[in-house]
Amino acid sequence: MLTGKQxxxxxxxxxxxxxxxxxxxxxxxxxxxxxxxMTRSAQEFVAPLTFQxxxxxxxxxxxxxxxxxxxxxxxSLADRADLFIIAPATANIIGKIAVGIxxxxxxxxxxATKAPVLxxxxxxxxxxxxxxxxxxxxRLRRFGYQFVAPVCGTLACGWEGQGKLADPAIFEAALSxxxxxxxxxxxxxxTAGPTREELDPVRYISNHSSGKMGYAxxxxxxxxxAQVLLISGPTxxxxxxxxxxxxxxxxxxxxxxxxxxxxxxxxxxKAAAVADYRPCERIATKxxxxxQPVTIELVKNPDILAVLGALQDRPLLxxxxxxxxxxxxxxxRKLKEKNLDMIVANDVSQSDAGFNVDTNRALLxxxxxxxxxxxxxxxxxxxxxxxxxxxxxxxxxxxxE
Ligand code: CTP
Numbered sequence: 001m002l003t004g005k006q007x008x009x010x011x012x013x014x015x016x017x018x019x020x021x022x023x024x025x026x027x028x029x030x031x032x033x034x035x036x037x038m039t040r041s042a043q044e045f046v047a048p049l050t051f052q053x054x055x056x057x058x059x060x061x062x063x064x065x066x067x068x069x070x071x072x073x074x075x076s077l078a079d080r081a082d083l084f085i086i087a088p089a090t091a092n093i094i095g096k097i098a099v100g101i102x103x104x105x106x107x108x109x110x111x112a113t114k115a116p117v118l119x120x121x122x123x124x125x126x127x128x129x130x131x132x133x134x135x136x137x138x139r140l141r142r143f144g145y146q147f148v149a150p151v152c153g154t155l156a157c158g159w160e161g162q163g164k165l166a167d168p169a170i171f172e173a174a175l176s177x178x179x180x181x182x183x184x185x186x187x188x189x190x191t192a193g194p195t196r197e198e199l200d201p202v203r204y205i206s207n208h209s210s211g212k213m214g215y216a217x218x219x220x221x222x223x224x225x226a227q228v229l230l231i232s233g234p235t236x237x238x239x240x241x242x243x244x245x246x247x248x249x250x251x252x253x254x255x256x257x258x259x260x261x262x263x264x265x266x267x268x269x270k271a272a273a274v275a276d277y278r279p280c281e282r283i284a285t286k287x288x289x290x291x292q293p294v295t296i297e298l299v300k301n302p303d304i305l306a307v308l309g310a311l312q313d314r315p316l317l318x319x320x321x322x323x324x325x326x327x328x329x330x331x332x333r334k335l336k337e338k339n340l341d342m343i344v345a346n347d348v349s350q351s352d353a354g355f356n357v358d359t360n361r362a363l364l365x366x367x368x369x370x371x372x373x374x375x376x377x378x379x380x381x382x383x384x385x386x387x388x389x390x391x392x393x394x395x396x397x398x399x400x401e
Pocket of ligand 1 (some may be wrong): 275320
C-alpha cells in the first residue's frame, strides 16, 4: 500500500511515544521508507535504538550533528518526504510549529517541508481544551496541517477525558493523506453484506456473504475523497472511518434505504448479496417443531439493481455477479438485463474468491464489451482496480449512445 513512499515520523516527548513504535511498524510493513526524528524529551521515554532498528535508518535527534547533516540533513529529509507525521505531538511542539519556532531537528524539518503534515496530538485533557492550544491547532489547520484528534479515556496523568493518542486512526489517516483524491466531490453509494429474510422471531434465510468486498470498496472510495454511503446487511465488520453507515436487514429494507438516497449519488456499487426470495409470511411467534415435514413458501424479492438500471436519470451503476459456472456469460447477461455500466463477476465456487475470504479473482465486464481480469488479488486491491475504472468513467463523462 505504501511501497515507494517516503515518510518522516516525528516523535515528541509524551508517554504515548511508545505507541509511535507500533505506528512505525505498520508503516514499514505497508512498504513505506520511514525516517524518524525524535525530540530530546521523546528520548526520555523511548530509546532511539528501538526506532532505528525498526526503521532500518539512523534516528535524527540533533540539528547540528555534522555527520548526520552530511549524510541526510534536515533539508534533505524535509524534501524527500511524501508525508510528515508527528505522533505523538505534544502541546509544546504544536505551539512551536504554530508560531514558527524552529529550534530543534523536528521543528526545523517540519517548517522546511512541502509535504502534507499529519499531527496526532496526545496530552492532558486540560491542556487539550486550553484555548491557547485550541487556537494553535486552528491556526495550523488553516494552513493545511491535518490533525488526527485524540480520543477519550483514562489518561496517563490520571485524568479522564480527551487526550489519548488516536493510534489506530493515524495509520488510516496516513494512507488517506497519501491517496490522490480522484473521487473528490462525488457521492458513492455502496451496498454490502447479505440480507436476512425472517421466518419468525428467531430464524431467517440468508447467505454466506461476509461484506468484505463492499466494505473494502467503501474504505477505498473514502480514501480517494468520495463521500461514501454504505448501506449494509448484518456483518461482523467494523465500519470504515469517514463513511456514512446505514444498517439494514432484509432486501425490502435495503431497497427502501437505497431508493431514499439514490438521488444524491453519482455512483452506486451493488456489492450486496441480496436474497432473491423471502418467506411469504413472517410468523409472529416462534414456529414450534412437529413430526411432519415443513414447507416454506417463498416469494421473489425485488431486484434492486434492475430497478436502479431502469431509472430515467440513473447514476453510474456497478453490479456484482456471484457465479459458480459460465461466469462471463451469466455476468454479461446481468450487465445487459439490469442496464449496468460495469459488472464485477467472480466464481464463488473457488476457495480463494468470493464469499468470506480476503482475496478475490474477478472479471470486470463493461458496457462496450471491454474486459479486465484482476488475477488473484486482495479485496482491497480489487477495490482499487474497480475504483480506477469508476474514476476513469466519471472523468470521461456520460457516453452518448
Ligand atoms: N441484486 C439486487 N437485488 C436482488 C438480487 C441481486 O440488487 N434482489 C444485485 C446484487 O447486489 C448484484 C447483482 O444484482 O450486484 C447480481 O446479483 P447475483 O446474486 O449475482 O444475481 P441475481 O441477479 O440475483 O441472479 P441469480 O441469483 O439468478 O444468479
